[in-house]
Amino acid sequence: MEWAVSLLLNHPEALQKARTEIDNHVGPGQLLEDSDLSKLPYLHCIINETLRLFPVAPLLLPHFSSEDCVVDGFNIPRGTTLLVNAWVIHRDPNLWDEPTRFKPERFEGFEGGREGFKFIPFGVGRRACPGAALAIRVIGLALGTLIQCFEWERVEPELVDLSEGSGATLHKAKPLEAMYRPRPSMASLLSQL
Numbered sequence: 001m002e003w004a005v006s007l008l009l010n011h012p013e014a015l016q017k018a019r020t021e022i023d024n025h026v027g028p029g030q031l032l033e034d035s036d037l038s039k040l041p042y043l044h045c046i047i048n049e050t051l052r053l054f055p056v057a058p059l060l061l062p063h064f065s066s067e068d069c070v071v072d073g074f075n076i077p078r079g080t081t082l083l084v085n086a087w088v089i090h091r092d093p094n095l096w097d098e099p100t101r102f103k104p105e106r107f108e109g110f111e112g113g114r115e116g117f118k119f120i121p122f123g124v125g126r127r128a129c130p131g132a133a134l135a136i137r138v139i140g141l142a143l144g145t146l147i148q149c150f151e152w153e154r155v156e157p158e159l160v161d162l163s164e165g166s167g168a169t170l171h172k173a174k175p176l177e178a179m180y181r182p183r184p185s186m187a188s189l190l191s192q193l
């Protein structure tokens with residue numbers, strides 16, 4: 001969520017596009033609901049693009065080869081601990097056009113499948129994250145509601161600093177600070193919550 005809001009503050013045109021999508025599909029004076037999410041593909045693109053650039057678990061979880069195997073020409077003996085560098089795969093210029101650029105549109109029509117092996121924020125296969133669908137829905141609801149209800153601005157005119165901290169999970173080096181105020185069209189609804 002913090003990365004997504006940071007990226008949107010640095011890309012106001014994407015924030016506006018997401019807001020327009022929400023306004024067009026959710027009735028006036030109504031809060032975004034779970035059932036609206038399927039009508040908000042651009043919001044989903046923003047979530048995917050955020051997870052591509054800043055995967056929560058950049059090395060996934062450690063895996064363990066249960067048999068000898070060969071991966072991309074490398075012999076991997078049985079019993080080896082294996083780390084998958086999703087961060088690097090997600091920024092590989094052979095797989096992605098302008099890999100370091102925030103471009104949610106790249107996920108329009110993205111199907112996953114074998115092509116999805118290049119996008120693995122939740123891992124892939126038998127040990128992939130079983131909470132992925134839940135996570136995407138919860139993030140969609142939370143991020144979508146923040147976009148729907150509030151005007152967002154950067155605290156400083158400079159872009160939000162996107163430096164990464166170190167660790168097994170990818171957090172911002174500098175916690176996000178942002179200014180927000182209720183959108184006039186949502187103020188009355190928000191005051192009743």
Ligand code: HEM
Nearest residue numbers: 056057060061121122123124127128129130131132134135
């Ligand atoms: C944005 C949110 C989340 C992200 C990015 C995420 C990511 C991941 C990743 C990368 C793995 C390791 C996959 C691998 O190494 O192949 C994993 C495993 C797992 N996740 Fe998530 N996860 C998220 C949310 C959740 C939620 C909401 C739940 C439960 C409700 C959950 C439950 C699990 C469990 C139980 C595993 C271990 C699966 C296994 O080893 O078989 N995760 N997750």
